[in-house]
Amino acid sequence: MERKITKKVKVGSLEIGGNSPVTVQSMTNTDTRDVQATARQIHQLEEAGCDIVRLAIFDEDCIKSIKEIKSKTEIPLVADIHFDYKLAVDSIKEGIDKLRINPGNIGSEKGVREIVAAAKERLIPIRIGVNSGSIKKEFLHKYGNTPKAMVESALEQISILEKFGYEEIVISLKASNVNKTVEAYRFISKLIDYPLHLGVTEAGTSWSGTIKSSIGIGALLLEGIGDTLRVSLTADPVQEVRVGKEILKVLGLQKDSIEIISCPTCGRCNINLEKIVNEVESQIQDIKVPITIAVMGCVVNGPGEAKVADIGIAGGKGRVVLFKKGKTIGTYPQEEAVSRLISEIRRMTDNNESSCYNTSI
Numbered sequence: 599m600e601r602k603i604t605k606k607v608k609v610g611s612l613e614i615g616g617n618s619p620v621t622v623q624s625m626t627n628t629d630t631r632d633v634q635a636t637a638r639q640i641h642q643l644e645e646a647g648c649d650i651v652r653l654a655i656f657d658e659d660c661i662k663s664i665k666e667i668k669s670k671t672e673i674p675l676v677a678d679i680h681f682d683y684k685l686a687v688d689s690i691k692e693g694i695d696k697l698r699i700n701p702g703n704i705g706s707e708k709g710v711r712e713i714v715a716a717a718k719e720r721l722i723p724i725r726i727g728v729n730s731g732s733i734k735k736e737f738l739h740k741y742g743n744t745p746k747a748m749v750e751s752a753l754e755q756i757s758i759l760e761k762f763g764y765e766e767i768v769i770s771l772k773a774s775n776v777n778k779t780v781e782a783y784r785f786i787s788k789l790i791d792y793p794l795h796l797g798v799t800e801a802g803t804s805w806s807g808t809i810k811s812s813i814g815i816g817a818l819l820l821e822g823i824g825d826t827l828r829v830s831l832t833a834d835p836v837q838e839v840r841v842g843k844e845i846l847k848v849l850g851l852q853k854d855s856i857e858i859i860s861c862p863t864c865g866r867c868n869i870n871l872e873k874i875v876n877e878v879e880s881q882i883q884d885i886k887v888p889i890t891i892a893v894m895g896c897v898v899n900g901p902g903e904a905k906v907a908d909i910g911i912a913g914g915k916g917r918v919v920l921f922k923k924g925k926t927i928g929t930y931p932q933e934e935a936v937s938r939l940i941s942e943i944r945r946m947t948d949n950n951e952s953s954c955y956n957t958s959i
Contacts, residue, residue: 599849601822604793607723607766609650610674610695614723614768615793615825620851621649622842623795623828624835625678630660630667637670639835644673646839650826652676652698655685664692676725683709690716696768698725700732700755707758714762723766724759728752729799730773745782748773752786767792768826772799776814783818793825800830807831808841815842819849856882859892859907867895869913869932877936887947891939892921909946911939 606616614621624643628635630653640651655661655677668675676696677689683704686697690713697717704710717724733747734754741747748771759767769792771782779798787794798814801807811829818824827845829838846852860875875893882891892910897919904910905924912919918935920928920942930938 605791621826623650624648624838625652633663633666640671646836647843648839650674652678654678661688686713687716690722696723698727714764725768726755727770748782749786768795770795772797774800779814780817787823796824796827804833857890861894868915871895881940
């Protein structure tokens, strides 16, 4: 897919926009004032593949925690600020890598001016976050709660920052409704070149929220829209990261990733396919090379349909066939399926058999 090339901004050691890889973000749900708990969760998010983490900054005690949290972590950190411009200014002074604000609720242009002045000193990017629930009343009366109203709110807030000579900006336009979210991003993408932070806000539980987010974020990425994303779930933030990484993986936007191909269960299946797939998935989390693995239930959906896989197994009557690039290399009892497959995968990765890797990822 052809991505829209947007303005590039730097967040700590990472870049958002331009031709930079699409990054995955999440937000801690710990009390930011609890440094140990927050740092521990940040490490968990980083291990899951998170690129950028946001912190809720709501008082001066949160501000005091920023420097210590940064000393215990390496991932870029974002301060989530509402209403009090001083918290934004102080967050920058404490070394935060990015701000998330809504200029419209900061309270005055004087406050925004001071935020911009502090951000300019260190080139700290500012994300303008517009949600469908926080649209300016003027635009609600004029357009209703529509994508148009969201875009107009964002454009007005962009103009406030630009008025003070600042363009290190990232934009998000999130609604809990997928159609509204997609239309808003499509609309604003035609009008601005700032990088876009994608997400369906208040998407829901791990089950429904994953579906809504995958459809909304996936649709936009397929159109080349979007530079960074957060999957917003009522769940452990680590789950947000896993879903975000998977979205990028299936769209071919995640380099050095593993893809598992597995068929649906049916009456032809003579092995415990679900159990085997889950075991394989749990044992490959540490592998960081691009490889496609097939776990198929029968010979009908075996090496033939899984030719794109670098390696895989196909079930028989209590047995499995182990194959590489569609060619059988062994047959084993079902009990040995996972161990044989994992052993061969690790042998391949240890020996750097790059010719076996799926280069289409």
